[in-house]
Amino acid sequence: MRTRIKFCGLTRPGDVRLAVELGVDALGFVFAAASPRRLAPEQLEGLRQAVPPLVNVVALFMDNPGSEVASAIKALRPTLLQFHGAEDEAFCRGFGLPFIKTVPMGQGADDAALARKRYPSASAFLLDGHGPGQPGGRGERFDWTTVPPLGRPIFLAGGLTPANIGQAIRTVRPYAVDVSSGIESAPGLKDGEKMQQFVDEVRRADRNIAE
Numbered sequence: 001m002r003t004r005i006k007f008c009g010l011t012r013p014g015d016v017r018l019a020v021e022l023g024v025d026a027l028g029f030v031f032a033a034a035s036p037r038r039l040a041p042e043q044l045e046g047l048r049q050a051v052p053p054l055v056n057v058v059a060l061f062m063d064n065p066g067s068e069v070a071s072a073i074k075a076l077r078p079t080l081l082q083f084h085g086a087e088d089e090a091f092c093r094g095f096g097l098p099f100i101k102t103v104p105m106g107q108g109a110d111d112a113a114l115a116r117k118r119y120p121s122a123s124a125f126l127l128d129g130h131g132p133g134q135p136g137g138r139g140e141r142f143d144w145t146t147v148p149p150l151g152r153p154i155f156l157a158g159g160l161t162p163a164n165i166g167q168a169i170r171t172v173r174p175y176a177v178d179v180s181s182g183i184e185s186a187p188g189l190k191d192g193e194k195m196q197q198f199v200d201e202v203r204r205a206d207r208n209i210a211e
């Protein structure tokens with residue numbers, strides 16, 4: 001099976017169009033208050049219009065009030081939600097859309113085992129390199145050999161780059177990989193060459209595994 005790719009923290013329609021051309025499966029748009037990639041309402045329509053059918057649009061939240069989540073859903077029309085904070089299962093599923101729950105792996109795998117029990121309706125878990133309560137998108141990696149079985153698809157995230165993504169895929173064999181700062185020139189500004197290299201390396205790893 002090929003490894004799915006999610007690019008997160010896009011802020012420019014041109015970056016969205018390039019990601020789509022490269023065959024990226026999902027595009028993440030950040031609404032977390034603490035983020036340098038947080039989108040303003042006036043950016044949303046232009047970004048959404050740059051996404052063609054059959055590409056997933058993921059809206060990312062970190063402890064946003066329910067009213068903000070609802071407004072973002074109305075404006076962006078995402079296909080998936082991603083909750084990065086301390087939101088509980090009832091909150092996550094309360095918007096009637098499938099959701100991914102982020103699990104902080106910065107202090108080991110205990111939070112992953114808890115997440116499996118706490119979020120029975122999560123469509124997938126995104127394992128990220130930071131500690132509990134911390135924002136993402138800062139290039140923090142964790143020990144890939146500690147990934148536990150979670151009974152749901154795993155998105156591997158945290159400190160992935162074109163240089164290490166091959167090893168990450170061979171070690172974890174995740175359903176999907178998620179990258180933000182590893183393909184940027186500055187927070188929120190994606191770098192076309194790094195985007196291309198990242199996708200090439202994912203495809204190369206998939207080919208090596210299949211051989």
Ligand SMILES: O=C(O)c1ccccc1NCC(=O)[C@H](O)[C@H](O)COP(=O)(O)O
Binds near residue numbers: 062160
């Ligand atoms: O990207 C942000 O600025 C952000 C802020 C607050 C909470 C989560 C955030 N991003 C989460 C993501 O899904 C990132 O893609 C993930 O942490 C990986 O980031 P990176 O290590 O930079 O590749």
